[in-house]
Amino acid sequence: MREGKIQGVIDLVNKRTQSFIDEFQEYTTGTRVLLLVRRSKDGGHQNSEYKRRALRQVTNDTEDFAKALEIMLMLQATTHYEYRVYSTVNPQSLLNGERLLKEKMLNMDYSDAEQKVNFYQRLEDRWVGCLVASKTPSGEKKFIIDVDKFDDSDALDFCTENDIHIYRKYQTKNGWHLIVEPFNSALLGKDIADLQKEGLILIAY
Numbered sequence: 001m002r003e004g005k006i007q008g009v010i011d012l013v014n015k016r017t018q019s020f021i022d023e024f025q026e027y028t029t030g031t032r033v034l035l036l037v038r039r040s041k042d043g044g045h046q047n048s049e050y051k052r053r054a055l056r057q058v059t060n061d062t063e064d065f066a067k068a069l070e071i072m073l074m075l076q077a078t079t080h081y082e083y084r085v086y087s088t089v090n091p092q093s094l095l096n097g098e099r100l101l102k103e104k105m106l107n108m109d110y111s112d113a114e115q116k117v118n119f120y121q122r123l124e125d126r127w128v129g130c131l132v133a134s135k136t137p138s139g140e141k142k143f144i145i146d147v148d149k150f151d152d153s154d155a156l157d158f159c160t161e162n163d164i165h166i167y168r169k170y171q172t173k174n175g176w177h178l179i180v181e182p183f184n185s186a187l188l189g190k191d192i193a194d195l196q197k198e199g200l201i202l203i204a205y
Helices: 005-021 063-079 094-108 111-121 123-133 151-163
Strands: 034-037 053-059 084-088 143-147 165-171 177-178 194-196 202-203
Touching: 005 063, 034 063, 034 123, 053 063, 063 084, 063 202, 094 111, 094 123, 094 151, 111 123, 151 165, 151 194, 177 202
Parallel strands: none
Antiparallel strands: 034 053, 034 084, 084 202, 143 177, 143 194, 165 177
16 A cells, blocks of 8 residues: 555544544543444354454543544455444443453353363453443443434334434434433334344444
8 A cells, every 4th residue: 555545544544533533422431342343244254253353442531432443443444344343332331341250250160171261362352242241330321223224204203202312313324323312122113123222333334
């Protein structure tokens, strides 16, 4: 890649990073997890989530988030594979993540040697997984309504009729994401949209 093209990519990545930080700043604070993922239906390695997941990064404030995002956007921009960049919509609980990891480590005491080696060789990955699975602190949880079409009128009407607050709406590759306050999931029909209770913000595709 020529020097001019490299600088062009760097400038574009810096611009996209700052644009996201400016628009979604409230979703970059606290402990977050960013993911660079090649989805299986986009040509990723089949039946191997670990191989499809190119990178996961834990951040603890907006500055950390921006640095991690720059790295992921640069990797995405310099490969011919179709990677997507996501971040957790909810802040993760370090204490709850620690508890989950300790439970998994205690379970390893009753596993055979091969399982233990496999577990501890990927300990950092286990830690990130526990963070993602941890319970979001009370009062900070948000859902994502995933509308897999460009007409989002049914989802918007659903929110209005059920008095559900929409914090943010943004376009995805095939439709819309609505970041909303938690609600009774039984109310939302599959014919309207899918619901992500521990959702991921789609940053880049």
